[in-house]
Amino acid sequence: MAEPSGTDAARDLSGARERLSRAQAGLLATLVAGAPVPPGFDADRLEVQRRALIGKRADVVAKVAPELPQILGETVFRSAFAAYARGRPMTGGYRLDALNFAGHLLEQGADGRKGPAADRSTRRKLRLWWLERSGPEPLPQGRIRRRLHLLRLG
Amino acid sequence: MEGTGTRVRLGTGIGWRSEIADGIEALPGIDWVEVVAENICPGHLPDALQRLRERGTTVVPHGVSLGLGGAELPDPERLKALAERAEALQAPLVTEHIAFVRAGGPQTGTPRMEAGHLLPVPRTWDALHVLCENVRIAQEALPVPLAVENIAALVNWPDEELTEGQFLAELVERTGVRLLIDVANLHTNHVNRGEDPATALDELPLEALAYVHVAGGFERDGVWHDSHGHAVTQPVLDVLAQLCARTAPPGVLLERDENFPAVGELEGELGSIRAVLERHGSQRAVAHG
Incomplete structure (x- = not known):
């Protein structure tokens, strides 16, 4: 396969990187950040890929934070995660993603008590899970001390 | 950095995952395993993996996070981590993907x-051009040869200028990198992009072949999902047979990452793979005899 003589790509590697960077960022923004479909792509296929990425992301989050599907129930976990992940690209690791997802559900629950964490008992378990992992230090041992600590956190 | 001249004979293997570690240890005839490089820590290898190594089973680290096909230069820290894993496992080669x-x-x-x-x-x-430079940088940083894998795609880029086979052939010619050919991914690209695996196999340089991946998936609404969580299907074994009709692969590896079945089922799949290898091995012997 002979490279077309008109292309100076060999000498223009930084240009090639720039063009590729724009193209890849455009495609990935569509797949994970809710950007419009770039010209020339099949919108239906991108939707299949977008769903597949969210499904895989949910799989890994369920592995690093198995308590979340336990607290929410598998079906609610899946649908709530898909709603959270749509248009919210993953920027750090999966553990941070799991924390952000739980935080998002708690905020959603606080705002008019809606969503998957609206139920009081679910909300309490989720909040405890989130607090145990998001703070600068582990929660104190013992039920009373822990409860006092959480009260102080508000 | 090495060319494609020296081939490491690996044999038949399976992707090592902690969920099936006990089963793998009990399976007969496992010559080698592959581990996801990012899932292990060089100083603290899982006991089950360590026991396999002591038994003489070759372990190959398989990276998933370098993004060699990305627009950026490969991250030196990630390359260093991959090199450390290759050294800790005394691996004969390391593998990654042609992907971003x-x-x-x-x-x-x-x-x-x-x-x-x-x-x-x-x-x-x-x-x-970008991929070739990234691969050269990776080759410089790694203590053993690198092989890169063709991936499964759901998405087609518009305005492509080369076929998969041509793209891989140019990559090998320019960098001397070896190839890890995933026959399930060739099947995926057949269903999802209408690309005939036979054409890709005819075009790509099989002398650069390091080993072959085989995995299961499923078809839904005319789209093949390379799930690694379902049984290996006949069309994928047929692509393996097409490859084996052209060359004797130095190694073949079964990948299963999800929805783990009883180990007997994996043993059955390994048996199907070995049957394809043996059938074509004897046919080649007759043809060349």
Whole structure:
């Protein structure tokens, strides 16, 4: 396969990187950040890929934070995660993603008590899970001390 | 950095995953295993993996996060981590993917984004030049030869300039990198992109073949999902047979990452793979005899 003589790509590697960077960022923004479909792509296929990425992301989050599907129930976990992940690209690791997802559900629950964490008992378990992992230090041992600590956190 | 001249004979293997560690240890005839490089820590190898190594089983680290097909230079820290794993495992080679896994950042006007999965590189001259430079940088940083894998794609890039086979052939010619050919991914690209595996196999340089991946998936609404969580299907074994009719692969590896079945089922799949290898091995012997 002979490279077309008109292309100076060999000498223009930084240009090639720039063009590729724009193209890849455009495609990935569509797949994970809710950007419009770039010209020339099949919108239906991108939707299949977008769903597949969210499904895989949910799989890994369920592995690093198995308590979340336990607290929410598998079906609610899946649908709530898909709603959270749509248009919210993953920027750090999966553990941070799991924390952000739980935080998002708690905020959603606080705002008019809606969503998957609206139920009081679910909300309490989720909040405890989130607090145990998001703070600068582990929660104190013992039920009373822990409860006092959480009260102080508000 | 090495060319394609020296071939390591690996045999038949399976992707080592902690969920099936006990089963793998009990399976007969496992010559080698592959581990996801990012899932292990060089100083603290899992006991089950360590026992396999002591038994003489070769372990090959398989990276998933370098994004060699991405627009950026490969991250030196990630390369160093991969090199450390190759050394800790005394691996004869390491493998990665022809894919991009992240994009964006200040220069593109979009935030930095992680795909969390392997996404296809456009088969253009631009992407080929970038990939070749990234592969050369990786080869310099790694203590053992590198092989790169063709991925499964759901998405087609518009305005591609090369076929998959041509793209891989140019990559090998320019870098001396070896190839890890995933026959399930060739099947995926057949269903999803209408690309005939036979054409790709005819075009790509099989002398650069390091080993072959075989995996299961499923078809839904005319789209093949390379799930690694379902049984290996006959069409995938047929692509393996097409490959084996052309060359004797130095190694073949069964991948299963999800929805783990009883180990007997994996043993059955390994048996089907071995049957394809033996059938074509004897046919080649007759043809060349």
